[in-house]
Amino acid sequence: MTRYFGVVEAGGTKFMCAIGTSDGELINETRIQTRSPSETMDDVIEFFREHGKGIVACGIGSFGPIDARESSPTYGHITSTTKVLWRDFDIVGFVKRALGVPVAFDTDVNAAALGEAVSGAARGIRNVVYVTVGTGVGGGAIVEGAVLHGLLHPEMGHIRVPHDWARDPFRGNCPYHGDCLEGLAAGRAIEARWGVSASAIARDHQAWVLEAEYLGLACANWICTLSPQKIIFGGGVMQSQMFPLVRERTRSLLNDYVDVPEITENIDSYIVPPLLGHRSGMLGALELAQRCVSLANSRS
Amino acid sequence: MTRYFGVVEAGGTKFMCAIGTSDGELINETRIQTRSPSETMDDVIEFFREHGKGIVACGIGSFGPIDARESSPTYGHITSTTKVLWRDFDIVGFVKRALGVPVAFDTDVNAAALGEAVSGAARGIRNVVYVTVGTGVGGGAIVEGAVLHGLLHPEMGHIRVPHDWARDPFRGNCPYHGDCLEGLAAGRAIEARWGVSASAIARDHQAWVLEAEYLGLACANWICTLSPQKIIFGGGVMQSQMFPLVRERTRSLLNDYVDVPEITENIDSYIVPPLLGHRSGMLGALELAQRCVSLANSRS
Numbered sequence: 238m239t240r241y242f243g244v245v246e247a248g249g250t251k252f253m254c255a256i257g258t259s260d261g262e263l264i265n266e267t268r269i270q271t272r273s274p275s276e277t278m279d280d281v282i283e284f285f286r287e288h289g290k291g292i293v294a295c296g297i298g299s300f301g302p303i304d305a306r307e308s309s310p311t312y313g314h315i316t317s318t319t320k321v322l323w324r325d326f327d328i329v330g331f332v333k334r335a336l337g338v339p340v341a342f343d344t345d346v347n348a349a350a351l352g353e354a355v356s357g358a359a360r361g362i363r364n365v366v367y368v369t370v371g372t373g374v375g376g377g378a379i380v381e382g383a384v385l386h387g388l389l390h391p392e393m394g395h396i397r398v399p400h401d402w403a404r405d406p407f408r409g410n411c412p413y414h415g416d417c418l419e420g421l422a423a424g425r426a427i428e429a430r431w432g433v434s435a436s437a438i439a440r441d442h443q444a445w446v447l448e449a450e451y452l453g454l455a456c457a458n459w460i461c462t463l464s465p466q467k468i469i470f471g472g473g474v475m476q477s478q479m480f481p482l483v484r485e486r487t488r489s490l491l492n493d494y495v496d497v498p499e500i501t502e503n504i505d506s507y508i509v510p511p512l513l514g515h516r517s518g519m520l521g522a523l524e525l526a527q528r529c530v531s532l533a534n535s536r537s
Numbered sequence: 538m539t540r541y542f543g544v545v546e547a548g549g550t551k552f553m554c555a556i557g558t559s560d561g562e563l564i565n566e567t568r569i570q571t572r573s574p575s576e577t578m579d580d581v582i583e584f585f586r587e588h589g590k591g592i593v594a595c596g597i598g599s600f601g602p603i604d605a606r607e608s609s610p611t612y613g614h615i616t617s618t619t620k621v622l623w624r625d626f627d628i629v630g631f632v633k634r635a636l637g638v639p640v641a642f643d644t645d646v647n648a649a650a651l652g653e654a655v656s657g658a659a660r661g662i663r664n665v666v667y668v669t670v671g672t673g674v675g676g677g678a679i680v681e682g683a684v685l686h687g688l689l690h691p692e693m694g695h696i697r698v699p700h701d702w703a704r705d706p707f708r709g710n711c712p713y714h715g716d717c718l719e720g721l722a723a724g725r726a727i728e729a730r731w732g733v734s735a736s737a738i739a740r741d742h743q744a745w746v747l748e749a750e751y752l753g754l755a756c757a758n759w760i761c762t763l764s765p766q767k768i769i770f771g772g773g774v775m776q777s778q779m780f781p782l783v784r785e786r787t788r789s790l791l792n793d794y795v796d797v798p799e800i801t802e803n804i805d806s807y808i809v810p811p812l813l814g815h816r817s818g819m820l821g822a823l824e825l826a827q828r829c830v831s832l833a834n835s836r837s
C-alpha cells in the first residue's frame with residue numbers, strides 16, 4: 238500500500254513543498270517564497286492541510302547551520318544563520334505541532350546528497366559528497382550509506398583554501414570568515430568581485446577559470462579528508478562549462494598522489510552534475526521521512 | 538579463553554611488532570628498523586615465528602598511501618609512497634603467505650584513530666579524527682564507529698591551506714604538492730624552513746606560532762568537512778606547548794560559526810593528545826585483527 242509523506246526543502250529564497258510517496262514519487266510540488274518564519278510557515282502548513290491528509294511523517298531539508306543532534310535541547314532549530322529573522326527558529330517543533338506527525342530533519346545539502354545516493358547520480362554508491370554553488374556554497378555527505386553528522390553536520394562551504402591576492406585582490410565576503418570558499422566562490426562573491434551577477438558573465442570570461450581554481454582546491458581538500466567515491470555539484474553557478482575546468486584543476490592539484498583510476502583516468506564520471514536536478518533535496522527529504530518511520534517501527 | 542593476534546605498525550623509520558591479546562593487552566613489543574622490504578620483513582616474520590605461535594589473525598597499520606580496497610587487484614599493497622623501495626610492495630600478501638593467517642590492513646593513522654576510539658582519548662566517541670605530525674603529516678578518521686575509507690582512505694596531510702608568502706616565504710617541500718599542509722607543517726618542512734630540526738627549536742620560537750597557524754587552518758577545514766567529535770594530535774612535533782596555540786587558532790578561525798559548546802567553550806577537551814601514547818597504532822591494529830576474525834566468523 239502506498240504511503241504518503243510531507244516533504245519540505247527550506248531555502249533562503251524559496252521553500253519547496255510536496256507530498257512524497259513510498260514509491261519515490263513527488264506530487265503537488267509547490268513553491269513558497271521565503272519571508273519571515275511566521276509568514277512562510279503559515280503557507281507551508283496551509284499547503285499540507287490542503288494536500289497532506291494522511292501523511293505519516295514529514296522530512297525537512299533546511300538551509301543551515303541547523304541543530305540536528307537529537308539529544309540537544311535546541312534540536313530542530315535553525316541556528317547561527319546569516320538570515321537573522323530565522324535565527325534560533327524551531328522549524329521542527331513548529332511542523333510537528335501543526336501537523337502532528339514525526340518530523341525528520343537535516344541540512345538541505347545532506348538531504349540532496351541522500352537523494353542523489355538513493356536514486357540519482359550516486360545510486361548504489363555508499364560515499365558521496367554533494368555540493369551546491371549558488372548564492373552561497375554548501376556541502377553534505379553520505380558515508381557508508383548514512384548521512385554524515387558527527388559533532389553537528391558538514392559546513393563544507395566554509396573551508397579555507399589558498400587565496401592568491403595578486404591574482405585575485407577581492408577580499409572575500411563571508412560575514413563569518415571573509416575569504417573562506419563561500420566568501421570567494423559563491424554567487425554572492427562572484428557578483429561582488431566582478432560587479433555583475435554570475436548569470437550575466439560570459440562563458441569564456443576569466444571569472445570561470447578563477448572559480449574553477451577555488452572549486453578544484455576545495456575538491457582536492459574534500460577528497461583528501463573524506464575520500465568520497467563521487468562528488469556531485471549542483472546550484473546555479475555550476476553551469477556546464479564549469480565541469481571540465483573543475484575536473485582538470487582537481488586532477489592536476491592531486492598530481493596522481495591519490496592514485497585511483499576514478500581520479501587519474503575517469504574524473505569525468507567522478508565530478509558530475511546531479512541527476513535529479515532541482516529535486517535532489519526534496520527526494521532526499523522524502524527518504525529522510527521514510528527512514529524515520531522505519532526506525533520508529535523497528536524500535537516499537 | 539584468551540586469543541592471540543599479530544600486530545604490526547609499519548612506519549617509515551621503524552616497524553613496531555607485538556602480540557596482542559583479546560583482552561586488549563600487548564606483549565613482546567619489538568622495534569625493527571625499516572630498511573628494504575625484504576630485510577625488514579624477514580625480521581618481522583622471524584619475530585612472529587618466535588613469539589606468535591597460535592595467533593589467529595594479524596593486523597597491520599601501515600604508512601601510506603596504501604590500497605585497502607578489498608575488491609582491488611592490488612589490495613594489500615603500499616602504493617604511491619615517496620619511500621621508493623616500498624612502492625607497490627604487497628605487504629598483506631607477504632605476511633599472509635608467511636604466517637598463514639587472515640590479515641587486516643589499514644593506514645597507520647586509521648589504526649591509531651581506531652585504537653584511541655576503542656580505549657584511548659576518544660573512548661565511547663563515534664566520530665574521531667587522529668592526526669600525526671612527525672616527519673610527515675597524516676590523518677585518519679572513525680565515522681560512526683567504523684574506519685573511514687570511501688574511495689581509498691583519508692590523506693589529510695595533503696590538504697591545501699592558505700599560505701601567506703609574505704609571512705612565510707618557505708615554498709613547501711611535499712614532493713607531490715609543494716605547499717600542501719605536509720609541505721608546510723611536517724617536521725621535514727620545519728627543518729627545511731628553519732635550518733634545524735624541530736626538536737632543536739626553542740619552545741618560545743616564532744616557528745611554533747606559524748606551525749599553529751597551519752594546523753589551526755587544517756583543523757577548521759577538517760571540522761567543516763567531517764564534523765568530528767574530537768581531534769587527536771600525536772607525533773613528535775606536537776609537543777605540549779602546541780596544543781593551546783592550535784586550539785586558540787582553530788576557535789578563532791571558525792569564529793563561532795560552528796556553534797557548539799565543544800568548540801566555542803570546551804575546545805581544551807576537543808583538540809587533545811592521544812591517551813595511548815605510542816601504542817595507539819598497535820592497539821588499533823589489534824582491534825582491526827579482532828574485527829576481521831569476528832567478521833569471518835559471522836560470515837561462516
